[in-house]
Amino acid sequence: MIRVAIADDQQLVRDGFGLILRSQPDMHVAAAVADGRQFLDAVRRDPRIDVALVDIRMPVLDGLRATRELAALPDPPAVIIVTTFDDDAYVLDAIAAGARGFLLKRCGAADLIAAVRTVAAGEAILSAEVTGAVLDRVRATGPASRVDLTAYALTGREGDVLALIGAGLNNNEIAERLYLSMSTVKTHVTNVLAKTGSRDRVGAAILAIQAGLAP
Numbered sequence: 001m002i003r004v005a006i007a008d009d010q011q012l013v014r015d016g017f018g019l020i021l022r023s024q025p026d027m028h029v030a031a032a033v034a035d036g037r038q039f040l041d042a043v044r045r046d047p048r049i050d051v052a053l054v055d056i057r058m059p060v061l062d063g064l065r066a067t068r069e070l071a072a073l074p075d076p077p078a079v080i081i082v083t084t085f086d087d088d089a090y091v092l093d094a095i096a097a098g099a100r101g102f103l104l105k106r107c108g109a110a111d112l113i114a115a116v117r118t119v120a121a122g123e124a125i126l127s128a129e130v131t132g133a134v135l136d137r138v139r140a141t142g143p144a145s146r147v148d149l150t151a152y153a154l155t156g157r158e159g160d161v162l163a164l165i166g167a168g169l170n171n172n173e174i175a176e177r178l179y180l181s182m183s184t185v186k187t188h189v190t191n192v193l194a195k196t197g198s199r200d201r202v203g204a205a206i207l208a209i210q211a212g213l214a215p
Contacts, residue, residue, distance in 0.1 A: 002120045003048050005031040005077065007039035007063065008055040013105065017053055017082075020109045027116065036061030040069055049077045050120050053112075054099075056083040056090055064090075067097040078119040082112075095202065101125040124200030147210045152195045159213065161188040165201055166208025 004027055006017050014032045021027045030049050031042035037060045043049055052070075054063040061069075063081055070076040080101035081094040094102050100119040103111065118125045154162065157178075164174045175185045189201070198204040 002027045002116060003030040003050050004116060005039060005042055005049045005052040007033050007036060007052065009034045009058045020112055024113060035059045036063060036066030039066050043073065043077060047075065051116050052077045052079045053082050054079050056081055064093050064097050067099055071098055080115055080119055124202060149211045154195055158188050158192050162192050162204060162208045163213035166205045166213050
């Protein structure tokens, strides 16, 4: 059972998310609160919470600050930032704060459910449009951000996979582009993340762009 906390100052949003999640047999809404301080209190009371859906703009304590404060707690839940704002600065701030996912409130119920399951499994999730905003912002930083990949000791094929991650391709598209099986691609992606110390695909994509691998 995935235990979820919802933090949003809009009652309608809390009720809507709760209704969607409670419809799933493997999900339980452990808390639904209206601000970041109440959210932190709820997590402290219930350390079994696995995933938190957190709005960025809330009274008392906003979602980004609340996410940062979670880092001081033992075994904090995985945070998915859910907001109406798709400004890439918010996305980068959320990633820096430790968020594992970023979804826009206009996403569908299926996307929300999939995101909760994904981060509960230890992975990261960003909507396609949000990922694009992040990568565009990194590209705009130019050559000054160029990094050297030599120390990571990637194989040639792992370098190819990293480049395609940086270009925004998913595993299916990488498999088709490189004429590899899905299992082989997943192995390469796992190795790339481990060798580069990237927390997720977004981190790997940013690294690929900064290294000049991705267009």
